[in-house]
Amino acid sequence: MNTPTTTIKPKKLFSFTDLKEVWDYRELLYFFTWRDLKVRYKQTFVGVSWAIFQPFITMVVFSLFFGALLKVPSNGVPYPIFVYTGLLFWQFFSTALSDTSNVLITNQAIITKVYFPRLLLPLSTVATKFIDFAVAGVILVGMMIYYGYTPNLIGVLVLPLLLIITFMASVGLGLFLASINVKYRDVRYILPFFIQILLFITPVIYPAGILGKYSWILALNPMMGVIQSARAALLGTTVLNWTLVSISLFATATLLAIGIYTFKKTERYFADII
Amino acid sequence: METIIEVKNIGKKYNINHQRGGYVALRDVLANVFKNPFNFLKNKTREIIGIDKKEEFWALKNVDFEVRRGEVVGIIGRNGAGKSTLLKILSQITPPTTGEIKINGKVGSLLEVGTGFHPELTGRENIFLNGAILGMKKKEIINKFDEIVEFANIEKFLDTPVKYYSSGMYVRLAFSVAAHMEPDILIIDEVLAVGDSEFQKKCLGKMEDITKKEGRTILFVSHNMSTIKQLCTRSILLSKGNVKMVGNTDEVVDFYLNDKTNTKENAQEIPLDAVLGKSGVRFTHIKISNDEGNSNFESGDKLKIELDYESDLVEEIKEVRVVISILNKRSQQIVLRLDSDIPNQTISENMPTKGKILCETESMNLGEGSYVLDVDFLIGGTSVNYVRGLGQFEVETNLEKYDFKKYPDVSVCDTVIGYQFK
Numbered sequence: 001m002n003t004p005t006t007t008i009k010p011k012k013l014f015s016f017t018d019l020k021e022v023w024d025y026r027e028l029l030y031f032f033t034w035r036d037l038k039v040r041y042k043q044t045f046v047g048v049s050w051a052i053f054q055p056f057i058t059m060v061v062f063s064l065f066f067g068a069l070l071k072v073p074s075n076g077v078p079y080p081i082f083v084y085t086g087l088l089f090w091q092f093f094s095t096a097l098s099d100t101s102n103v104l105i106t107n108q109a110i111i112t113k114v115y116f117p118r119l120l121l122p123l124s125t126v127a128t129k130f131i132d133f134a135v136a137g138v139i140l141v142g143m144m145i146y147y148g149y150t151p152n153l154i155g156v157l158v159l160p161l162l163l164i165i166t167f168m169a170s171v172g173l174g175l176f177l178a179s180i181n182v183k184y185r186d187v188r189y190i191l192p193f194f195i196q197i198l199l200f201i202t203p204v205i206y207p208a209g210i211l212g213k214y215s216w217i218l219a220l221n222p223m224m225g226v227i228q229s230a231r232a233a234l235l236g237t238t239v240l241n242w243t244l245v246s247i248s249l250f251a252t253a254t255l256l257a258i259g260i261y262t263f264k265k266t267e268r269y270f271a272d273i274i
Numbered sequence: 275m276e277t278i279i280e281v282k283n284i285g286k287k288y289n290i291n292h293q294r295g296g297y298v299a300l301r302d303v304l305a306n307v308f309k310n311p312f313n314f315l316k317n318k319t320r321e322i323i324g325i326d327k328k329e330e331f332w333a334l335k336n337v338d339f340e341v342r343r344g345e346v347v348g349i350i351g352r353n354g355a356g357k358s359t360l361l362k363i364l365s366q367i368t369p370p371t372t373g374e375i376k377i378n379g380k381v382g383s384l385l386e387v388g389t390g391f392h393p394e395l396t397g398r399e400n401i402f403l404n405g406a407i408l409g410m411k412k413k414e415i416i417n418k419f420d421e422i423v424e425f426a427n428i429e430k431f432l433d434t435p436v437k438y439y440s441s442g443m444y445v446r447l448a449f450s451v452a453a454h455m456e457p458d459i460l461i462i463d464e465v466l467a468v469g470d471s472e473f474q475k476k477c478l479g480k481m482e483d484i485t486k487k488e489g490r491t492i493l494f495v496s497h498n499m500s501t502i503k504q505l506c507t508r509s510i511l512l513s514k515g516n517v518k519m520v521g522n523t524d525e526v527v528d529f530y531l532n533d534k535t536n537t538k539e540n541a542q543e544i545p546l547d548a549v550l551g552k553s554g555v556r557f558t559h560i561k562i563s564n565d566e567g568n569s570n571f572e573s574g575d576k577l578k579i580e581l582d583y584e585s586d587l588v589e590e591i592k593e594v595r596v597v598i599s600i601l602n603k604r605s606q607q608i609v610l611r612l613d614s615d616i617p618n619q620t621i622s623e624n625m626p627t628k629g630k631i632l633c634e635t636e637s638m639n640l641g642e643g644s645y646v647l648d649v650d651f652l653i654g655g656t657s658v659n660y661v662r663g664l665g666q667f668e669v670e671t672n673l674e675k676y677d678f679k680k681y682p683d684v685s686v687c688d689t690v691i692g693y694q695f696k
Binding site: 005006007008009010027028031035038039042043109110111112113114115116268269271272 | 288362363364365366367368369370371372373374375376377378381383385386389390392394395399402403406407408409411412
């Protein structure tokens with residue numbers, strides 16, 4: 001029988017064994033994700049349709065006020081489908097952030113009693129958002145048929161990449177917020193406000209080109225590249241801008257690195273102070 | 275036999291301010307920066323160049339020992355000796371500050387039963403979730419599923435959310451999952467201190483099975499000397515974060531029970547977080563000691579409780595009544611209630627806004643186990659501060675005093691006295 005040898009030492013900041021460990025514990029990652037999904041919709045009346053309800057109603061309201069009344073430009077596509085494409089990715093990102101920032105606190109009973117790679121908790125939280133995305137995506141497909149849009153091939157191929165960027169950006173920023181939240185519970189109060197501000201500096205309700213030649217500043221916000229590219233890919237609003245995608249990717253990688261670094265740094269003591 | 279756990283020079287340091295209070299509010303940190311920017315900078319530099327005088331506390335220091343495969347090792351020691359910290363380090367919940375541990379095998383830790391149970395999920399779902407959290411593979415759980423259900427005896431309620439379970443069912447299911455994981459090394463912290471005595475027996479039986487039949491290694495922490503004697507072959511005595519003695523369980527336990535060397539300084543004093551109870555009166559400090567002035571309680575000791583309080587009130591406090599309840603931690607039953615509102619009590623009608631309440635009991639035949647205090651402070655018949663679990667103390671039974679030849683099962687009773695059958 002081969003027995004694994006474990007060595008327990010004062011924690012180093014980061015090593016690649018951490019990643020291997022996450023892989024070894026992938027079953028637990030699955031169970032955490034499964035638990036979150038299961039619990040979320042238990043005892044709710046309409047269940048998983050909540051995942052549709054929220055972006056859908058937001059889309060209707062936005063279309064009414066920003067589209068019909070304020071006449072916000074939408075690159076020549078009908079405003080509802082324009083804003084819904086943006087909302088779909090935005091919901092993924094914003095709900096992932098607010099859930100992840102609390103994940104260590106809601107799971108403190110497990111954290112202080114049993115060992116597993118702590119990274120699993122934020123990862124599983126963000127992973128549940130894929131399901132919501134898929135469910136809400138059904139509406140988008142319906143709208144595309146209704147308005148008569150067919151995505152081009154590159155568009156379909158680039159979507160997974162955009163989803164991965166969104167996932168990494170959420171995990172990166174989420175890890176950062178979750179770590180701070182262990183020590184400073186202020187995060188809980190700052191975050192809703194922060195997300196609201198973020199919504200306005202992300203081109204969800206308006207097209208990215210609105211800032212003219214200063215648009216590149218906004219591109220540092222990874223979600224801008226994602227949303228603009230998604231619109232380009234699915235609705236053909238603009239030509240797919242690979243520079244923009246690269247900037248997003250780069251910004252996301254930076255976010256992820258900062259997130260993991262902070263998380264690893266606080267991981268050493270969160271069982272002691274949580 | 276081969277060495278399965280090798281602990282070398284383990285130390286764990288806490289900063290006192292980490293320990294107390296838990297988290298800090300950003301507001302306080304920022305306020306501190308702006309109020310005394312120079313002080314802040316000075317402290318920060320000190321911290322960085324390492325001459326900071328932050329209060330440090332070593333929960334464990336220079337701990338060395340080895341455990342061989344198939345051994346059952348007990349870890350004993352007084353409150354605050356570092357037992358729980360050691361278990362937390364061994365189960366990788368918190369990393370050590372110094373030293374290294376080598377473990378050859380899969381570790382399962384059981385610091386609590388039912389870790390990760392979710393009340394909304396059904397029994398079936400929780401078996402899988404809890405199993406996975408404890409480190410079992412999905413396949414293993416499927417293989418053991420029937421056994422787990424049978425041991426817990428909950429077939430009928432398998433698809434009911436566990437929030438509808440009785441506490442007995444809940445604990446049975448939780449223990450059952452834990453008992454069926456198959457690590458090479460099992461680390462157990464007083465989980466047996468829950469549930470009724472019948473359930474405790476079942477757990478003990480299962481633990482004996484695990485070690486004797488399956489040859490697993492167990493590390494076991496308990497305050498219960500009879501359980502330690504019954505289960506463990508070897509024991510480690512911790513004292514103030516150091517290993518005081520390692521050896522044969524009988525020797526270590528006897529040494530521990532007769533050890534009176536460190537009595538004087540060992541009186542149980544707990545500084546209390548001022549946050550406890552905001553309603554006018556706060557408890558700042560509690561000290562529990564026996565008639566010799568220390569906190570190595572034995573059955574038959576007198577108890578002396580000193581409780582410091584302070585309040586925001588400007589005038590003297592009138593019509594004070596203090597009620598102290600002593601509860602058995604295992605059964606959560608009240609063993610004794612000390613109420614100042616009965617005739618002939620010396621608590622004064624008018625008390626200063628800040629002071630000490632003293633209560634001394636007569637000789638108490640408390641049985642072996644852990645006890646906690648609940649304190650209720652009333653002014654004019656209204657409770658102004660009620661705190662549960664304010665202080666905790668451990669009582670041991672010195673058998674010679676009662677002329678018992680061997681341990682009767684005192685661990686399940688609240689009291690112990692000498693007796694004779696005729």
